[in-house]
Amino acid sequence: MASRNYFMPFWFTISLVFLLLGLKVSGCNHAEGYKQFNGTRYQPKQLFVFGDSYADTGNLGNLGREFTRSWYYPYGITFPRRPSGRFSDGRLLTDFLAAFLGIRSPIPYKYRRVGHKLLPYGMNFAVGGAGVFDTGNFQRNISEQIDLFEEQIKEGVFDKCELKKSAVALLTISGNDYSYIAERENSTNAATNYIPKIIKQIKRDMKRLRKLGLRKVMVTNMHPLGCTPLFARGLNYTDCLIKANLGSRNHNQALRAMINKLDPANQSFLTLNLNEPFQDIVYQVKGAKKFKSPNRPCCESFRTDGYCGQIDEKGSNQFTLCSNPEEYFYWDDAHPTQAGWAAVFESLKDPIRLFLSL
Numbered sequence: 001m002a003s004r005n006y007f008m009p010f011w012f013t014i015s016l017v018f019l020l021l022g023l024k025v026s027g028c029n030h031a032e033g034y035k036q037f038n039g040t041r042y043q044p045k046q047l048f049v050f051g052d053s054y055a056d057t058g059n060l061g062n063l064g065r066e067f068t069r070s071w072y073y074p075y076g077i078t079f080p081r082r083p084s085g086r087f088s089d090g091r092l093l094t095d096f097l098a099a100f101l102g103i104r105s106p107i108p109y110k111y112r113r114v115g116h117k118l119l120p121y122g123m124n125f126a127v128g129g130a131g132v133f134d135t136g137n138f139q140r141n142i143s144e145q146i147d148l149f150e151e152q153i154k155e156g157v158f159d160k161c162e163l164k165k166s167a168v169a170l171l172t173i174s175g176n177d178y179s180y181i182a183e184r185e186n187s188t189n190a191a192t193n194y195i196p197k198i199i200k201q202i203k204r205d206m207k208r209l210r211k212l213g214l215r216k217v218m219v220t221n222m223h224p225l226g227c228t229p230l231f232a233r234g235l236n237y238t239d240c241l242i243k244a245n246l247g248s249r250n251h252n253q254a255l256r257a258m259i260n261k262l263d264p265a266n267q268s269f270l271t272l273n274l275n276e277p278f279q280d281i282v283y284q285v286k287g288a289k290k291f292k293s294p295n296r297p298c299c300e301s302f303r304t305d306g307y308c309g310q311i312d313e314k315g316s317n318q319f320t321l322c323s324n325p326e327e328y329f330y331w332d333d334a335h336p337t338q339a340g341w342a343a344v345f346e347s348l349k350d351p352i353r354l355f356l357s358l
């Protein structure tokens with residue numbers, strides 16, 4: 001699906017040439033004043049991604065199997081048929097969104113020097129494990145990811161005027177802030193108390209993205225945390241942990257209120273509702289795509305405190321792997337399979353189409 005767009009449209013070739021020459025792209029001169037999109041038609045052709053493992057396509061460095069399992073077997077077995085740093089068996093949200101926009105999946109920041117030919121499609125700054133605040137594992141928080149984006153603009157890799165005409169941003173916030181706090185303070189309630197603080201920081205980050213020229217920003221809401229295999233395992237994969245799901249609901253209510261206030265006309269910001277499709281699939285609501293035992297992950301560690309991809313000193317696998325990841329919604333204890341993301345993305349298409357006037 002990502003390989004569909006090998007050709008580079010003429011328009012892109014031109015802008016790339018200008019970028020490489022470090023010239024200001026003409027036709028942007030009236031951009032300063034245009035408050036609406038009337039001047040030049042907005043065409044989303046560049047994707048800039050910030051966030052965590054729901055969006056990371058290779059930024060998290062390989063720090064060994066335990067910390068960065070996404071660089072080890074069996075991650076990536078479906079696509080690209082080897083580990084690629086994606087926390088899934090294959091493609092994830094970033095890849096599906098890029099394909100929907102008709103572009104290639106944007107180059108991870110980490111590979112920007114070797115991936116020149118992908119620069120016209122934007123850049124992915126997301127890092128697995130990241131949160132809006134520091135999450136204790138040296139992952140770049142969202143503010144630092146935005147710093148890097150700003151740096152790329154300053155270096156002339158991306159042109160601010162061009163961004164206004166053709167860029168879309170994706171921001172994923174999938175709960176690392178909460179799990180870090182819950183662990184640090186040994187309390188789920190403590191995590192709930194942090195909701196206002198986290199929403200406030202998300203707001204700052206969103207405003208900053210818009211200021212940097214990203215006029216269309218999509219933000220994920222929180223999936224039902226209590227339905228992830230991490231929590232469902234304790235319930236024998238027959239149910240979700242209600243308390244954790246309530247946390248997601250509270251986060252989402254606060255997020256919605258914040259965004260409605262920030263952008264009442266729904267012009268600049270779109271909430272990507274992950275919660276509903278995840279919930280519908282897990283609870284097998286009528287009409288939702290059917291998965292075999294939707295709480296159970298395809299890749300399951302032997303021990304509750306183990307992880308997918310774990311091996312012992314002798315090198316034997318400490319996990320079971322399903323034979324067909326297509327049949328599973330969850331890949332590991334926290335992340336969907338490629339098939340899972342495909343099903344979720346189906347329900348995001350209409351809102352995205354509307355938001356971007358596709």
Ligand SMILES: *[C@@H]1O[C@H](CO)[C@@H](O)[C@H](O)[C@H]1NC(C)=O
Nearest residue numbers: 033034035036037038039040
């Ligand atoms: C831009 O388009 C909107 C809606 O289509 C219209 O109301 C507005 O007058 C236009 N502005 C300019 C400067 O053409």
Ligand SMILES: *[C@@H]1O[C@H](CO)[C@@H](O)[C@H](O)[C@H]1NC(C)=O
Nearest residue numbers: 132133134141142143144201
């Ligand atoms: C992001 O990380 C940097 C470096 O660790 C830190 O200085 C900054 O305060 C963090 N930002 C937030 C919002 O936590």
Ligand SMILES: *[C@@H]1O[C@H](CO)[C@@H](O)[C@H](O)[C@H]1NC(C)=O
Nearest residue numbers: 182183184185186187188189
């Ligand atoms: C965490 O909290 C639980 C129950 O509230 C308690 O049993 C446990 O000892 C605590 N663990 C630590 C490391 O404080």
Ligand SMILES: *[C@@H]1O[C@H](CO)[C@@H](O)[C@H](O)[C@H]1NC(C)=O
Nearest residue numbers: 233234235236237238293296
């Ligand atoms: C969990 O499910 C398995 C089979 O699905 C069953 O054999 C087992 O008794 C269940 N355990 C509990 C604690 O419900």
Ligand SMILES: *[C@@H]1O[C@H](CO)[C@@H](O)[C@H](O)[C@H]1NC(C)=O
Nearest residue numbers: 256259260263264265266271
């Ligand atoms: C903006 O979106 C929210 C839901 O996210 C909706 O309640 C509201 O009516 C929308 N506003 C407009 C002007 O369409």
